[in-house]
Amino acid sequence: MLLLSLFVQPATKTQAATDLGLTVDxxxxxxxxxxxxxxxxxxxxxxxxxxxxxxxxxxxxxxxxxxxxxxxxxxxxxxxxxxxxxxxxxxxxxxxxxxxxxxxxxxxxxxxxxxxxxxxxxxxxxxxxxxxxxxxxxxxxxxxxxxxxxxxxxxxxxxxxxxxxxxxxxxxxxxxxxxxxxxxxxxxxxxxxxxxxxxxxxxxxxxxxxxxxxxxxxxxxxxxxxxxxxxxxxxxxxxxxxxxxxxxxxxxxxxxxxxxxxxxxxxxxxxxxxxxxxxxxxxxxxxxxxxxxxxFSEQEVLPAGFVVEGNESIDVIKGKADTVNIATAEAISLMTTKDDVAKFTPTLFLDEEALEAGVEKGTVVGKIVLEHAEGKDYGFIEGGDLTVDVVTTENVERAGGISLFFAGVGSFFKNLWGGVTDFVGGIF
The missing domain is CATH 3.40.710.10 (DD-peptidase/beta-lactamase superfamily)
Incomplete structure (x- = not known):
């Protein structure tokens, strides 16, 4: 799994500072x-x-x-x-x-x-x-x-x-x-x-x-x-x-x-x-x-269609397009305070670095995990993380045979020229 982290922030769960003054065990x-x-x-x-x-x-x-x-x-x-x-x-x-x-x-x-x-x-x-x-x-x-x-x-x-x-x-x-x-x-x-x-x-x-x-x-x-x-x-x-x-x-x-x-x-x-x-x-x-x-009230902490800056798309192999755009499939909402909404930080996990065409819109390619930036979130009664699927937002058809042929030829000469320049560079 390829990890693309928006923020390097370890998630820890600690007792919240709120004290309700409960006299209970x-x-x-x-x-x-x-x-x-x-x-x-x-x-x-x-x-x-x-x-x-x-x-x-x-x-x-x-x-x-x-x-x-x-x-x-x-x-x-x-x-x-x-x-x-x-x-x-x-x-x-x-x-x-x-x-x-x-x-x-x-x-x-x-x-x-x-x-x-x-x-x-x-x-x-x-x-x-x-x-x-x-x-x-x-x-x-x-x-x-x-x-x-x-x-x-x-x-x-x-x-x-x-x-x-x-x-x-x-x-x-x-x-x-x-x-x-x-x-x-x-x-x-x-x-x-x-x-x-x-x-x-x-x-x-x-x-x-x-x-x-x-x-x-x-x-x-x-x-x-x-x-x-x-x-x-x-x-x-x-x-x-x-x-x-x-x-x-x-x-x-x-x-x-x-x-x-x-x-x-x-x-x-x-x-x-x-x-x-x-x-x-x-x-x-x-x-x-x-x-x-x-x-507490239900707050949207991540909108539907959220796109990670710098990771707006992933590569497509043998497609009519070289990349496909990706975004969150749906919004993430949960019971929290208004002040806490901005304290959740998203981290993107991709299942693969590239997809092979044809790609259908809505294909799950990874997930976003939300973590509380201050580490004071209690989490969920069943455990687990706050996550949402990341999906493709469009179709990418497979390229035709002729296009793939010329793409392959171009790649061959590109790799060949790269090998020659490396060789010459090595001499000098």
């Missing part, structure tokens, strides 16, 4: 459209995730529904495990009847709205046969997204000590699920892209489980940032809270304003006195959303 804010990281604080340390784990269970279930392996009307028969766990209302549960059967839709709504733990285990058992087997699916799912910093001991995010001896075989009696804020944000990012309908349930503030029966129970959403709730924030419509002694008060939230959607993750939020609380996690999330919505 970790936080991250990303643009839900591109995965651009807008803010990150200790985002790559593996920490307790509590019920935010349920996003993975939701993800796997929605995959199975889409594939036709599971149906919403499919019935689940309560097991000793799910019955025992469901009776502990302090664990955020809808009590299940010992001899009862429930649809997957009922269980899913209980999990997504009320964070019901026994309902989550029931879904895991339905999909994989057992919660232990489901842990393997959880691992495969996150690994397919490139996540390796995980520890899964159950499907719910509870501490195993709360599972009354039913915790999956081979897991620690007091084990708990762990991941980094960045990994959680990546899961939320893909979940929303592949199953945006997850928000249809996640945004429900209140629903009655088994309405119209003697088992009816009002389920109130633990996401208090939803419309009409105590910490309401404009545009919030998901996604998942998490609370245990180990994980503290944590939250993965998403909000949309003016077609701009953000995803925020806060882990183990505390107040000014160091005490964890619902308010602390939603206050921290509000700061992230305020920062994202007020400071």
């Amino acid at each position: 970790a936080a991250i804010l990303i643009d839900a459209s591109t995965g651009k990281i807008l803010y990150e604080q200790n985002g790559y340390e593996s920490l307790g995730v509590a019920s935010m784990s349920k996003m993975i269970t939701e993800y796997i279930l929605l995959d199975a529904i889409k594939a036709g392996d599971i149906s919403w009307d499919q019935k689940y028969q309560v097991t000793d495990y799910t019955y025992a766990i469901s009776q502990k209302r302090a664990l955020s549960n809808v009590p299940l009847r010992e001899d009862g059967s429930y649809t997957i839709r009922e269980l899913y709504e209980a999990m997504a709205i009320y964070s019901a733990n026994a309902a989550t285990v029931a879904i895991a058992e339905t999909i994989a046969g057992s919660e232990k087997a489901f842990l393997e699916l959880m691992g495969k799912k996150v690994e397919s997204l490139g996540i390796t910093d995980y520890t899964f001991v159950n499907s719910t995010g509870l501490n195993n000590k709360d599972l009354q001896g039913y915790h999956p075989e081979g897991t620690a009696e007091d084990g708990e699920n762990m991941m980094s804020a960045a990994s959680i944000a990546l899961i939320a990012y893909h979940l929303l892209k592949e199953h945006p309908d997850v928000l249809d349930t996640a945004k429900v503030t209140e629903k009655t489980f088994r309405e119209g029966t003697s088992d009816a129970i009002v389920m109130k959403n633990w996401n208090f940032m939803l419309p009409g709730l105590i910490y309401e924030y404009e545009g919030v419509d998901g996604l998942k809270t998490g609370t245990t002694d180990f994980a503290g008060h944590s939250f993965t939230g998403t909000a949309v304003r003016n077609d701009q959607r953000l995803i925020a993750v806060v882990m183990k939020a505390v107040d000014a006195n160091g005490e964890g609380s619902y308010k602390a996690r939603f206050d921290a999330t509000k700061k992230l959303f305020d920062y994202g919505f007020t400071q």
